[in-house]
Amino acid sequence: MKLRCLLSVSICFLSGSLNAAEVDFVKEVAPILEFNCVSCHSGDEPDGDFILTSKEMAFDSGSGGAIDPGNPDDSMLYTMTIVERTDDELMPPLRSGGPLRKEETELLKKWIEEGANWPEDVELKAKAKKSTHVSPDDFELVKKIHAKIVAQAEKEKGEAADYKNTIPVTEVDYQMIAVPGGEFLMGSPETEEFRKPEEGPQTKVTVDPFWIGKYEVTWDEYEPFMITQVDRYKDGSRKDFKSDEHTIVDAVSQPTPPYTEMSFGMGQHGYPAISMTQHAANKYCQWLSAQTGHFYRLPTEAEWEYACRAGTTSAYSFGDDPDQLTQYGWFYDNANEKYQKVGLKKPNPWGIYDMHGNVMEWTADQYVPDYFKQIQEDPNNPYIKPVTLYPRSARGGGWDDDPDRLRSAARRGSDALWKQQDPQLPKSVWYHTNAQQLGFRIIRPKKIPSPEEMYFYWNSAKDVF
Structure with a gap:
């Protein structure tokens, strides 16, 4: 009886782990970066010398600590998105539509916690946001x-x-x-x-x-x-x-x-x-x-x-x-x-x-x-x-x-x-x-x-x- 309960608990735990799918970089993380970050972090003079166009550049460029797989609190890609909206270090800055929504910062955090899996062949390009906002200035x-x-x-x-x-x-x-x-x-x-x-x-x-x-x-x-x-x-x-x-x-x-x-x-x-x-x-x-x-x-x-x-x-x-x-x-x-x-x-x-x-x-x-x-x-x-x-x-x-x-x-x-x-x-x-x-x-x-x-x-x- 005791063995059957332990087995049942193990199966439930395993089932929960399988249901908690890993973050899909291409479908979930890449759009956040392409619409909010890549325009300022690409080219010959990127902000902070931090380039986000490829895995190699994203992990190696900048002053270090941009992405530390498994450690979001030591990764600037995450920590700079959750500072106060008036902070000069906010990414993306207010002028570019920042800050990110909470669900987006949580997704970045989870991705880094899981090891920051970035497929080698995936390169990012800056994309413009589409807005359904209706201005009162009409x-x-x-x-x-x-x-x-x-x-x-x-x-x-x-x-x-x-x-x-x-x-x-x-x-x-x-x-x-x-x-x-x-x-x-x-x-x-x-x-x-x-x-x-x-x-x-x-x-x-x-x-x-x-x-x-x-x-x-x-x-x-x-x-x-x-x-x-x-x-x-x-x-x-x-x-x-x-x-x-x-x-x-x-x-x-x-x-x-x-x-x-x-x-x-x-x-x-x-x-x-x-x-x-x-x-x-x-x-x-x-x-x-x-x-x-x-x-x-x-x-x-x-x-x-x-x-x-x-x-x-x-x-x-x-x-x-x-x-x-x-x-x-x-x-x-x-x-x-x-x-x-x-x-x-x-x-x-x-x-x-x-x-x-x-x-x-x-x-x-x-x-x-x-x-x-x-x-x-x-x-x-x-x-x-x-x-x-x-x-x-x-x-x-x-x-x-x-x-x-x-x-x-x-x-x-x-x-x-x-x-x-x-x-x-x-x-x-x-x-x-x-x-x-x-x-x-x-x-x-x-x-x-x-x-x-x-x-x-x-x-x-x-x-x-």
Whole structure:
């Protein structure tokens, strides 16, 4: 009788062991790594010198201890996935959708406990996550912001004037210059030194009245938008968003955490914000609009050049002599290989600072070499609506440019190489890490556009990544 019970217990134990199947690396572990880890841990410069593309590299690369078969608590592949979400060592980091779900970390732990079986012939490749998430940052949100802007305009009727305002969420001030509408000769004449073909032929262009930022958007204004202690999906929407608890400001998509420190040691307080994508700049405008009840966006190329020239027809807003440029802008010769605080040089005739140099500035347009040919039929408030992500137009030149790039008519298109260092898959929609002389300034048109137009301005780069 006793022997029969012991035999029964042994059979039950053996049966339980057989039912507890080992973790299948190919079906269970590989997808976790390919969708969350391999993009940053592959290539020539992997994070932490830790490569996850093959068994040999995964077990031997890095500083040691990445995978210790049988010992998950001594394996960084597991321990780095369970640190606090704010820890810089978290894998995957917040910017890449981390942390992993608990069931995923438990599966990694079990796999390592069982000996970390990784078939020799299995190599991993980075894969992009597919999401069924529906963002609250949609057309319905834009309609709510539009209604707030219309109501605010009713309270502020009167002549346009320069003004100083405070961002409600951060209590940071910014200043706007009132620009009267008018007609001007856009582009450069064929006789202008360093002129490029895409700067003409010169065309008479009309623009409506608007306000423009007195200065380039600074880190003081932009960083609180960029850095938030909120878990976000890759599109920037809050993971904890609840329509009955959060405001229209909370519903606006904001950047996921950056891959690196985005001022690159060049300075923050009073310095221009840099290296954002056009999408990120657009979303900042929407975020600011949702708070203030004023419609903000990027300037069109025509509006930017009109404001830069400030009634002048010369190569620069101060004349044709590049030797005077040191009084008005920061560029290769005087910037000491970095951007400088905004507003330290002389302004243009309309009181707008740093239109020449310091950082080149996003505009709202698609960059096209034949811009002037395309606007010939309708030169009234011209705008080349973007249809592809690259190239988009930037103006003004930056701290690492020669004087010819800082001319009022000089044009430049964005390039995918501006995010070459980004290891994520897909590439971040928020950062151009390689474009360290790229920033932006905002405008506010006097005429309020329709909700449909607002939505396009704020989302023109959203669905083309």
